[in-house]
Amino acid sequence: MLRKPIWQRTYxxxxxxxxxxxxxxxxxxxxxGIWDALSWLAVGLPVAIAVWVWWxxxxxxxxxx
Known part of the structure; x- marks a missing residue:
C-alpha cells in the first residue's frame, strides 16, 4: 500500500x-436563523480542537x- 506524500499528511x-x-x-x-447556528459551530471548531488537544x-x- 502506498503512503500519502508528507505534505498531504501534514496540511x-x-x-x-x-x-x-x-x-x-x-x-x-x-x-x-439556522445559518447563525451553523456559523457558531463552524467558527467554534478550531476552539474545540484546541481544547481537545490541550486536554x-x-x-x-x-x-x-
Whole structure:
C-alpha cells in the first residue's frame, strides 16, 4: 500500500479546519436563523480542537508523573 506524500499528511487537516472556519464566517455574514447556528459551530471548531488537544496533552503529562 502506498503512503500519502508528507505534505498531504501534514496540511490536509489544517486546511480543512481553515475552510470550515471560513465558511462559518461567510454564514455569519450572509445568513440568519439556522445559518447563525451553523456559523457558531463552524467558527467554534478550531476552539474545540484546541481544547481537545490541550486536554489530551495534560492527561498524558499527568500520567507521566
Amino acid at each position: 490536509i487537516l489544517p486546511t480543512a479546519v481553515a475552510v470550515v472556519s471560513g465558511v462559518g464566517l461567510i454564514f455569519a455574514l450572509l445568513g440568519d 489530551q496533552a495534560t492527561s498524558i503529562r499527568g500520567k507521566a508523573r
